[in-house]
Amino acid sequence: MPDAAIRFDAVTKSFGDRRVLDEVSFEIPRATAFCLLGRSGTGKSVTLRHIIGLMRPDSGRVFVNDEEVSALDSRGLSRIRQGMGFLFQNAALFDSLTVGENVAFPLRRHQRHLSDSAVRRAARDKLAQVGLEPDYDKMPADLSGGMRKRAGLARAMALSPPLLLVDEPSAGLDPITAGEIDQLLVDLKGQQGTTLVVVTHNIPSARAIGDELALLDNGRIVARGTAAMLGQSADPLVRAFMRSEGSG
Amino acid sequence: MTMLDTVGNRVAQAAAWSGELSLFAARSIREVFRPPYEVGETLRQLYELGVRSMPLITVAGLAVGVVLSMHTRASLERFGAEAMIPAGLTLALVKETGPLTAGLLLSGRIGAGIGAELGAMKVTEQIDALEATAVDSFKYLVVTRMVACVIALPILTTMMNGAGIVGGYLAEAALVQTSPQLYFDRAFSLVDFADLVPATLKTAVFGFIIAIVSSFLGMTTSQGTEGVGRASTRSVVLSSVVLIVVNVVLVRLIFLLFPETA
Numbered sequence: 290m291p292d293a294a295i296r297f298d299a300v301t302k303s304f305g306d307r308r309v310l311d312e313v314s315f316e317i318p319r320a321t322a323f324c325l326l327g328r329s330g331t332g333k334s335v336t337l338r339h340i341i342g343l344m345r346p347d348s349g350r351v352f353v354n355d356e357e358v359s360a361l362d363s364r365g366l367s368r369i370r371q372g373m374g375f376l377f378q379n380a381a382l383f384d385s386l387t388v389g390e391n392v393a394f395p396l397r398r399h400q401r402h403l404s405d406s407a408v409r410r411a412a413r414d415k416l417a418q419v420g421l422e423p424d425y426d427k428m429p430a431d432l433s434g435g436m437r438k439r440a441g442l443a444r445a446m447a448l449s450p451p452l453l454l455v456d457e458p459s460a461g462l463d464p465i466t467a468g469e470i471d472q473l474l475v476d477l478k479g480q481q482g483t484t485l486v487v488v489t490h491n492i493p494s495a496r497a498i499g500d501e502l503a504l505l506d507n508g509r510i511v512a513r514g515t516a517a518m519l520g521q522s523a524d525p526l527v528r529a530f531m532r533s534e535g536s537g
Numbered sequence: 538m539t540m541l542d543t544v545g546n547r548v549a550q551a552a553a554w555s556g557e558l559s560l561f562a563a564r565s566i567r568e569v570f571r572p573p574y575e576v577g578e579t580l581r582q583l584y585e586l587g588v589r590s591m592p593l594i595t596v597a598g599l600a601v602g603v604v605l606s607m608h609t610r611a612s613l614e615r616f617g618a619e620a621m622i623p624a625g626l627t628l629a630l631v632k633e634t635g636p637l638t639a640g641l642l643l644s645g646r647i648g649a650g651i652g653a654e655l656g657a658m659k660v661t662e663q664i665d666a667l668e669a670t671a672v673d674s675f676k677y678l679v680v681t682r683m684v685a686c687v688i689a690l691p692i693l694t695t696m697m698n699g700a701g702i703v704g705g706y707l708a709e710a711a712l713v714q715t716s717p718q719l720y721f722d723r724a725f726s727l728v729d730f731a732d733l734v735p736a737t738l739k740t741a742v743f744g745f746i747i748a749i750v751s752s753f754l755g756m757t758t759s760q761g762t763e764g765v766g767r768a769s770t771r772s773v774v775l776s777s778v779v780l781i782v783v784n785v786v787l788v789r790l791i792f793l794l795f796p797e798t799a
Contacts, residue, residue, distance in 0.1 A: 343665050363673055370671035381666035384657075395670045444670075 293352070294319045294452055294484040295340055300349035301508075302335055309335050311508030312349065317501075322478050322485040324499035326492075326530055331505045333488040334378060337454045340486065341375050342366045353452065371399050374450040378457050378488075380441030382429040388440045389425035392416055395447040415443040418473060420466070434461040442470065446477070453477065455487045459494045471497040492533055504530060561679075561756075562749045568673075568680045579681040586647050586682065587689030591696060597642055598635070598697035602704020605629060609705075610712070619713075623724035626705040627698075631728060632736050632798070635698040637784060640743035643690060644776040648751040651682055652772030655755025656765040664756070679756065683748040690744030691737050698737075731795040739787045743780050750776040 295317040302310040309332040317323045325333045338344040339351045342358045351359045353369060361369060382391050393412040396403060403411070416422045419439035429437055438461055445453060458474065459467035471494050477483040489495050495502055496516045503513040504527055512519055512527040520531045609626045613619055655678060658664050667674040706720045751772035758768045792799040 338665075341669055343668060366668075367671045367673065370669060373669070375666070375669040377662050377666060377669075379662060381662035383663055383666065384661070398670065398672055 292318055294321075294354060295323075295486065296352040296355075297336075297339070298350040298352070300339060300346045300351060302332070302339070302344065302346050308508050310339075310346070313505075313508070313510060314349075315503065315510055315513065317484065317486060319484055320478060320482040321500040322474065322487065322498045324487045324489055324495040324502045325505060326489065326495060326502055327505035329490075332508060333505055334456055336505070337375070337456055337486060337488055340452075340454055341370060341373055371448065372450050372452060374445030374448065374453045376438070376442050376445040376453075376455045376458060378460070380429075380437040382437055382440055382444070384429050386429075387425065388421065388427050388429060388432065389413065389416065391429065391440060392443045392447050395444065399448060412443075412447065415446050416440070418446070419443045420469065435463065435466060438462060439466070439470065442473075449481065451482070452484045453486070455485065457489055457491075458487060459489065459491045467491070467494060468497075474498050492531060557757075558750070558753050561753045562745075564675065565680055565683050565749060565752075568676050569684060571676075573676070575677055575681045578677055579684050582681045582685035583689060586650070586685050587693065590643060590646055590689070590693055593642060593646060594639060594693045594697045595700045597638065598700025599704035599707070601634060601638055601697070602626070602630070602701035602706075603708040605634060605701065606705035606708035610709070620723065622709060623702075623705065623720050624727040627702055627724040627728055628732060630701045630705075631698050631733050633788070635701055636694050636736050636740045636743070637781075639690065639694040639697045640740055640747075640780050640784070641777055643686075643693065643743070644747045644780055645773050647686060648747050648772040648776040649769045651748065651751035652755045653765055653769035655752055656758035656768035659756060659758045660761050660765060675756075679748075679752040682752055683745060686744035686748035687741045688744075690740040690747075694737050694740040729797075731798045735791045735795055735798070739784070739791065742783060742787060746779050746783060747776045750779055 293316040297313050297315050299312045299314050300310050301308065301312050313332075313336070325336060327333050335344060339346060340353060340358065342361060345359050349359075350357050353373075356365075356369060358366070358369060382388070383394065386394065389409065389412050392415050393408045396408045396411055400408070413422055413425060416425060419442050421436060421439055421443065424432065424436065424440070429440065432440060438458070442455070442458065445455070453474075455474065458470050462470065474485055474487065475498055478485055485498065487495070487498055489498075499516060501514065502516055502519050503510050504519070505511070506526060512522055512524055516531070519527055522528055522531070605626050606622065609622050609629070610619065613621055613625060655664070658678070664674045664678070667677060702721070702724055705724075706715075706717060709715050709720060710717075754768045754772050754775070758764045760767075
């Protein structure tokens with residue numbers, strides 16, 4: 290097993306004339322939590338999408354467990370994605386399925402040996418972890434934004450993936466629930482060795498979750514280190530970010 | 538920019554769009570034969586797109602049958618050929634009116650539904666979420682709907698033809714005393730294999746067109762809810778237009794393969 294769960298090698302991505310990622314290179318060690326910070330529109334979500342292969346770089350390479358994601362075909366991507374969970378910024382729950390069936394969906398697709406009752410039990414367990422077990426039979430449209438976010442996290446965790454990509458986990462959540470979600474992510478890393486890549490604007494959340502933080506600006510990683518290191522940075526942008534208490 | 542430039546750009550855009558649509562259609566055919574086969578989702582789509590269209594098709598078929606019967610009677614009465622009404626109506630229904638009406642009705646119901654559903658899934662990142670859960674969204678969303686439409690259209694067309702013939706009988710029975718057995722014997726007296734089967738099976742092509750055009754527009758939706766509305770409307774309009782044009786080619790092909798139907 291390679292030590293680096295994820296490796297970006299000079300990745301560049303542009304949309305029209307706008308270069309969102311500009312030769313970005315970094316590594317994320319296995320079983321660590323990496324928090325990606327940055328202003329809106331600086332390419333944080335684009336970075337996550339490159340990891341899971343929803344986007345391909347214009348140049349450069351993206352590796353997950355030493356396998357080049359950016360070169361995989363659809364079958365290869367499908368195989369590698371079974372080891373990843375992805376929480377979308379807007380949860381992206383399937384609105385034709387109940388909350389419970391959303392969480393059960395990856396299990397039904399990829400753990401076909403499980404009986405229907407085992408799938409339901411596993412889905413209920415995941416929902417209980419995010420405090421939504423009573424909402425199993427509700428439709429996504431009946432949930433608040435924060436509840437949808439938690440349901441999306443439960444779906445991302447459904448297969449207990451070794452790599453979890455999380456886009457704004459605390460957006461739209463009250464501080465207490467946000468703290469519980471942060472703790473859940475910390476527990477996942479501690480107890481199951483899950484590698485976390487978290488995009489967030491929420492500095493307290495990043496401090497709580499992240500072993501390492503990185504700040505993206507103008508398509509480049511301008512600072513990287515522990516929360517304490519970034520807090521002492523001489524760069525005014527980094528200092529401004531680390532002093533903010535925004536909940537994004 | 539001159540008018541010629543504008544026209545040229547439009548033509549180039551239309552050609553590019555047609556090329557993309559053709560590749561999309563070719564991919565859907567190729568993917569049908571590649572595992573994994575989404576049997577469960579295809580059956581669900583068969584229910585959603587096929588079974589749930591049955592009430593619409595039945596009611597429309599009855600109404601078309603009644604109207605066609607009235608027109609057939611008005612025409613044949615002039616020649617004293619009222620006895621030919623059931624056969625004339627049935628031939629008109631099974632050879633063209635039934636398949637084309639069913640195709641256009643279903644391009645409205647199914648095309649709008651697929652365009653809006655896939656468009657909404659696209660703009661709310663649900664299609665990306667499918668991919669992120671290691672599901673091939675093209676196979677799961679497009680191929681299943683295409684297969685369901687190809688299977689459902691001939692069945693629904695047969696239902697429409699049946700409802701139309703019953704509607705024709707009801708219209709006749711309201712005007713003159715006629716026994717059901719005599720009516721239906723006369724209705725099928727002139728209909729043979731070449732009249733019924735090719736015309737019904739051509740609606741499988743209609744199903745393919747409806748599913749592919751509306752899926753393509755849904756999967757390429759952008760610009761939020763406005764884009765979803767546009768995808769839904771364009772799905773109906775474009776699938777209907779393509780269906781009508783392709784129907785001309787199919788009718789010509791049927792005449793070539795089955796000269797006795799001409």
